[in-house]
Amino acid sequence: MSTINRQWQLASRPSGEPTAANFRLVEAPLPELADGEVLVRHHFLSLDPYMRGRMNDAKSYAQPQPLDAVMQGGTAGEVVASRNAEFAVGDKVVGMGGWQEYSVVGAAQRGMLRKVDTTHIPLSAYLGTVGMPGVTAWYGLNRIIAPKAGETVVVSASSGAVGTVVGQLAKIKGCRAVGLAGGPEKCAFVTDVLGFDACIDYRQHPDLKSLSAALKDACPQGIDGYFENVGGVTLDAVLQRMNAFGRIAVCGMIAGYNGAPIPLTQPQLILVSRLLVQGFIVSEHMDVWPQALAEIGALVAAGKLKYRESVAEGLASAPEAFFGMLKGRNFGKQLVRLV
């Protein structure tokens, strides 16, 4: 086993789009384990849009990512050494190990490490559909949109980690599911593989009038629930098509994460259509995680919930893969494979 741990640190804070200069690859020696500690070798790193927000030193719902520290993030891997009776060498685990090859988890951080069963579900899926993004989809759909059979649910970034789950769960509930995604290949996946009723390639509809017309075609009965991942013109167009008493789960606004303005031009539609608009952060709803993961895990294991991954190879590829995800170059959950 290696005695060196390679790590990506945040070297400086970006203004606008992040660049390679914001990251630094360093090597650190692997420490001896103390009592209660576990050494995890990471097989997969999770790259997620929220990481862009944490790179800023701005007031938010979470503390900023510290400078000169390992980039924080979800990881899936295997216990390779243990001085903790609850973990044995060979256990498959998910945690928050960050952008590095190994992490040491102490007894006090025990809750940060969770054993997972890879008999029917691949290890990588615990970072996507059967992990944080899946629970995010479950929460926004079930607890905010709460759709009834026959209603129409629209989701943006619908070929991604969260969006794929939103639409498929909506279909299982008997809803009409309509996605928005960037490009014909992603849209074909959303309808043909995931089983959504329709998917709009928003890049073909760059202005409000055109996107609103496309939504009218795809949602002949109007929109009852909208799962918002993007912001900007997409939200404006959806607002024009919302039915009275519709619900909007505000999950993310990725179109603005690099600092681009994402104006809302007709907020009066919230009043006119008597809409519920609710933002949420999945980590503040830990009470639903067991139920959500059990339901989603059973569906994935039975082959009833499909997903797709974009896998970058090797630790060195992490920053480029991250930049690509912020521009839609990923197609499904963005991961980095280390082993």
Ligand SMILES: NC(=O)c1ccc[n+]([C@@H]2O[C@H](COP(=O)([O-])OP(=O)(O)OC[C@H]3O[C@@H](n4cnc5c(N)ncnc54)[C@H](OP(=O)(O)O)[C@@H]3O)[C@@H](O)[C@H]2O)c1
């Ligand atoms: N509230 C929470 O607790 C929580 C938790 C997890 C995730 N989120 C949010 O959920 C959203 C989706 O996250 P994810 O992990 O599932 O990522 P993802 O959808 O797998 O990847 C991001 C996708 O966003 C789309 N995108 C990027 N820039 C865009 C732009 N300017 N306009 C429109 N679409 C753009 C791209 O898809 P296209 O090619 O289709 O544009 C890209 O593939 C993000 O906003 C994220 O911040 C929130």
